Amino acid sequence: MKVGxxxxxxxxxxxxxxxxxxxxxxxxxxxxxxxxxxxxxCPTWGTLPSIDLVGWCALAARNYALAEEKDLDxxxxxxxxxxxxxxxxHKMLTHPQIKAQVNEILKDTTGKEFRGTSNxxxxxxxxxxxxxxxxxxxAVKHRLNGLxxxxxxxxxxxxxxxxxxxxxxxxFHPQVLEQMCAALGAEAPYYSRLTDCCGMGGxxxxxxxxxxxxxxxxxxxxxxxxxxxxxxxxxxxxxIQFDTAQEFLQKDRLLDFELPVLHYVQLLALCLGADPQQVxxxxxxxxxxxxxxxxxx
Amino acid sequence: MSxxxxxxxxxxxxxxxxxxxxxxxxxxxxxxxxIQCGKCAAACPxxxxxFPFFNKRTIxxxxxxxxxxxxxxxxxxxxQSCNRCxxxxxxxxxxxxxxxxxxxxxxxxxxxxxxxxxGLKSLYDVGHAxxxxxxxxxxxxxxxxxxxxxxxxxxxxxxxxxxxMQKTALSELGxxxxxxxxxxxxxxx
Numbered sequence: 001m002k003v004g005x006x007x008x009x010x011x012x013x014x015x016x017x018x019x020x021x022x023x024x025x026x027x028x029x030x031x032x033x034x035x036x037x038x039x040x041x042c043p044t045w046g047t048l049p050s051i052d053l054v055g056w057c058a059l060a061a062r063n064y065a066l067a068e069e070k071d072l073d074x075x076x077x078x079x080x081x082x083x084x085x086x087x088x089x090h091k092m093l094t095h096p097q098i099k100a101q102v103n104e105i106l107k108d109t110t111g112k113e114f115r116g117t118s119n120x121x122x123x124x125x126x127x128x129x130x131x132x133x134x135x136x137x138x139a140v141k142h143r144l145n146g147l148x149x150x151x152x153x154x155x156x157x158x159x160x161x162x163x164x165x166x167x168x169x170x171x172f173h174p175q176v177l178e179q180m181c182a183a184l185g186a187e188a189p190y191y192s193r194l195t196d197c198c199g200m201g202g203x204x205x206x207x208x209x210x211x212x213x214x215x216x217x218x219x220x221x222x223x224x225x226x227x228x229x230x231x232x233x234x235x236x237x238x239x240i241q242f243d244t245a246q247e248f249l250q251k252d253r254l255l256d257f258e259l260p261v262l263h264y265v266q267l268l269a270l271c272l273g274a275d276p277q278q279v280x281x282x283x284x285x286x287x288x289x290x291x292x293x294x295x296x297x
Numbered sequence: 298m299s300x301x302x303x304x305x306x307x308x309x310x311x312x313x314x315x316x317x318x319x320x321x322x323x324x325x326x327x328x329x330x331x332i333q334c335g336k337c338a339a340a341c342p343x344x345x346x347x348f349p350f351f352n353k354r355t356i357x358x359x360x361x362x363x364x365x366x367x368x369x370x371x372x373x374x375x376x377q378s379c380n381r382c383x384x385x386x387x388x389x390x391x392x393x394x395x396x397x398x399x400x401x402x403x404x405x406x407x408x409x410x411x412x413x414x415x416g417l418k419s420l421y422d423v424g425h426a427x428x429x430x431x432x433x434x435x436x437x438x439x440x441x442x443x444x445x446x447x448x449x450x451x452x453x454x455x456x457x458x459x460x461x462m463q464k465t466a467l468s469e470l471g472x473x474x475x476x477x478x479x480x481x482x483x484x485x486x
């Protein structure tokens with residue numbers, strides 16, 4: 001099995017420990033990664049998508065062309081990359097005139113062509129579908145017996161379901177992240193704000209107080225309802241929001257506890273035997289206690 | 298519109314359709330299907346967070362031609378692009394596409410937040426909308442090479458990205474510097 005690794009911006013520059021986790025976990029599970037050299041930003045919402053519809057699709061199409069040349073699907077651990085690449089692909093395939101305009105731009109500027117033969121896959125959903133929870137469970141060296149996880153699936157893993165290769169059966173009651181946590185021996189119980197937005201993204205750059213209101217609501221819901229040992233996200237933006245917002249909220253005396261945060265692929269890499277410094281070393285929240293418990297157990 | 302008493306009266310039958318038409322052409326093609334049922338608003342994170350112009354109200358403002366009102370408000374930039382609205386809309390209006398189209402219309406009136414300009418500049422200069430100059434340090438710390446195998450490590454790939462961006466509305470709008478000289482400068486490094 002082989003896929004192109006679409007690394008994106010936030011993972012490469014903000015949380016390269018997550019990039020390292022992907023580079024460890026996928027080969028450890030028998031999935032070879034191709035670097036898709038020369039890939040660019042997806043591009044994300046506040047930039048080209050907010051300027052020019054066809055231009056947005058063209059930049060995304062250039063990334064697809066890199067994967068199509070190698071006959072590979074792409075995987076990402078970032079919700080925004082997943083959303084932007086899936087939505088542009090859907091637009092190009094459902095609007096022939098957009099696809100034609102895009103290919104004209106690509107031909108003039110790069111000599112490349114978007115055909116629609118490769119897809120964008122979400123890392124967690126890719127592993128769930130291609131390997132399945134059982135195989136992942138068999139491969140792990142360290143099991144998470146008794147660990148309680150607050151799952152944070154993230155918006156872009158779920159909606160709009162029609163554009164995704166691997167949609168949830170019921171997007172407002174997602175199951176995949178919970179099942180993948182269970183495969184590692186943890187429990188990820190339901191809590192009432194499970195599918196709420198974390199507040200990252202355009203909202204955080206527009207109004208930080210309003211953005212933190214959302215993440216605070218989620219943190220309180222998690223703590224009160226399931227008292228988790230760890231928050232596990234399937235999106236790099238959710239990871240950054242939960243990992244960085246708690247300190248601000250504590251300083252403002254709005255939060256009197258801290259919940260450590262990891263992306264699912266970081267947790268998976270740990271369970272598969274990766275070096276904790278390399279795959280979780282940039283976390284701002286105190287993940288050491290959880291890491292020690294995992295490696296000790 | 299300088300008299301606030303006048304501003305409160307909107308004659309719906311005299312509403313200007315040009316604005317809605319502009320939004321339709323900029324990607325919000327399903328806007329005329331909206332019946333203002335409010336399902337999108339019930340699902341929207343911006344409602345929870347307390348922004349005045351969320352999906353339903355944005356669509357309403359566009360349909361009654363209230364362009365100035367929309368240009369004066371930053372709510373459209375707080376949209377999380379989460380697509381809950383598009384998922385639940387019973388009329389397939391695709392409200393998120395209207396949000397993006399509204400941003401495109403605002404940009405054409407040069408109503409664009411500084412952070413969006415910075416993101417565009419970064420996208421053009423290095424091929425990544427989010428880029429931290431000191432990232433090589435944390436990459437080294439976790440055992441990765443200083444640059445990811447992206448445009449950042451490939452001048453020819455960056456030239457392609459910039460050439461594509463020059464073919465977009467960005468070059469007519471002149472929001473960010475993107476002349477030929479900029480391309481040469483980056484490529485010669």
